[in-house]
Structure formats: C-alpha cells, structure tokens
Amino acid sequence: MRRVRIIGIGSGHPDQVTAEAAEAIRSVDFVIAAAKSDDDRLLAARREIAARHGDPEVVEVRDPERDRNDPADYTGAVIDWHEARAAAYEQVLAERDGDAAFLVWGDPMLYDSTIRVVERIAERANVTFAWDVLPGISSLQVLAARHRIVLHEVGQPTVITTGRRLAEAVGQGAENIAVMLDGRLACATLADQDQWRIWWGANLGTPTEALVAGRLDTVIDEIRTVRAEAREHSDWVMDTYLLRRTSGSRSA
Numbered sequence: 001m002r003r004v005r006i007i008g009i010g011s012g013h014p015d016q017v018t019a020e021a022a023e024a025i026r027s028v029d030f031v032i033a034a035a036k037s038d039d040d041r042l043l044a045a046r047r048e049i050a051a052r053h054g055d056p057e058v059v060e061v062r063d064p065e066r067d068r069n070d071p072a073d074y075t076g077a078v079i080d081w082h083e084a085r086a087a088a089y090e091q092v093l094a095e096r097d098g099d100a101a102f103l104v105w106g107d108p109m110l111y112d113s114t115i116r117v118v119e120r121i122a123e124r125a126n127v128t129f130a131w132d133v134l135p136g137i138s139s140l141q142v143l144a145a146r147h148r149i150v151l152h153e154v155g156q157p158t159v160i161t162t163g164r165r166l167a168e169a170v171g172q173g174a175e176n177i178a179v180m181l182d183g184r185l186a187c188a189t190l191a192d193q194d195q196w197r198i199w200w201g202a203n204l205g206t207p208t209e210a211l212v213a214g215r216l217d218t219v220i221d222e223i224r225t226v227r228a229e230a231r232e233h234s235d236w237v238m239d240t241y242l243l244r245r246t247s248g249s250r251s252a
C-alpha cells in the first residue's frame, strides 16, 4: 500500500534532520508542502531539506485561509481550517501515485496539525494509504539544550502552553511553563515578574539565533530589544521560552 510519512525535520538547522528522517525523505516520491504566502520561509526551508535528501518533488499547496474574525470560536475556526487543508492535500494524493511526505517543523507532536489532518484524510477514505510519523527535534529541545537546562525541577511537572493561555497556566499554579506561539511576549504582562526566571530563545538553530536568560523583570526589556533585532536581521522571528517561578522553589 502507498505510504504517507509525517516527518519531523527539526527547528531550523539542516543538521537537525535525523538520519532516520533523512532516510524517510529519500524514500518518498513527493513532498506535500503548504505555502502560506508567496515568500514563505518555512516552505523555502522545507525545499532546501528535500533537495539535500534525495530531492523528491515538492508539491506546493496554497494554505487555506483561517477565519480569525471570531476569537470566541477559536477551536471551531481551527477545525474548519483542518478540514480545508485535508481536502486540499487529499486532492494532491488523488492526482498522484507514489509515497508522499509532509515535512513538519520541529516535531509533529507539538503544536502542529499535520497528524490531525492526515488522520482526517484517512477517515474520509477517498484515498487509501498507510501512514507513519517520524520524530524531529523540537524547538523546545533546542531551547533547553542551548540554555543547558532541564524543563522542570526534580520530579516536578512542566506545562507546555501558548502565549494566549499563559495567564491561565499561571492562574492554575503552574511553576514551570514552556511557552510557544507567543507573538506578543505574553510574559511581559505577568504580575510579580520578580518571582519568575525566564530562559528565552529566538530563531533557534538559524544564523540569527538569540538567547536571553535571567529574572523576568530584569531581562524583559533586553528580550524585547533582541527580539526586534532578530526580526530585523532575518525578517522573521520565532521564539519560545521557559518560565520558572523562583519563590519557594527547589533547585534544579
């Protein structure tokens, strides 16, 4: 049976493509890649990685627009968007023979919809295929490695959340919080900033990688500045960070 392979490709550096992922890319006939704009940097990065590993054809699919007008129904809007993506990818699979791959930024299990979308295509059963998932190096792993930290203290939990839901995690008492998808530096709006330590990283694995660490209230301005510089130097910025409550906490 033909295969659809969901392959994690790491978070920015070509060397982060594991040997297993490289072999999986070489094994497929084509790659399906969403294009979010005419100048989609993540698409360009995927093209580069495909070219390095067997050079399968990259079939570009214009990403359906997501309805961002109704913030109250965020989940509903995302489900509709997944449905539209499923239909678009299904069409590519129906039009072509052979094995296909999706090259997923970082790891497919973290804030990425490819697994859900492929599951949906499989359920619709208009095209038949077997599918598998190959892990990649997540930006969160790169963040921890660069700062040489563990994401939690001994035996403690870590909450992974988005900038949108940071306040909720803090309200629920989380003390180790990894934040992704935060275009607005939600940590800057926290109260009692002197009680949090932050390990922040932007454009990890790329030439404009930037790192800042320290007590939140003392480094937040530096993070804003460095973040703006990273954006200026490469036209884009993706950042992630770990927050740890320091008051009364144990050592790592």
Ligand SMILES: C[S@@+](CC[C@H](N)C(=O)[O-])C[C@H]1O[C@@H](n2cnc3c(N)ncnc32)[C@H](O)[C@@H]1O
Pocket (backbone or CB within 6 Å): 011, 012, 104, 105, 106, 107, 108, 109, 110, 111, 112, 137, 138, 139, 140, 179, 180, 181, 182, 201, 202, 203, 204, 205, 206, 238, 239, 240
């Ligand atoms: C849609 S999520 C994808 C996460 C991805 N699946 C992973 O495992 O890292 C995108 C978010 O991941 C984080 N991210 C991805 N690549 C990054 C990088 N190179 N440097 C810093 N953060 C990154 C940012 O928080 C960004 O908003």
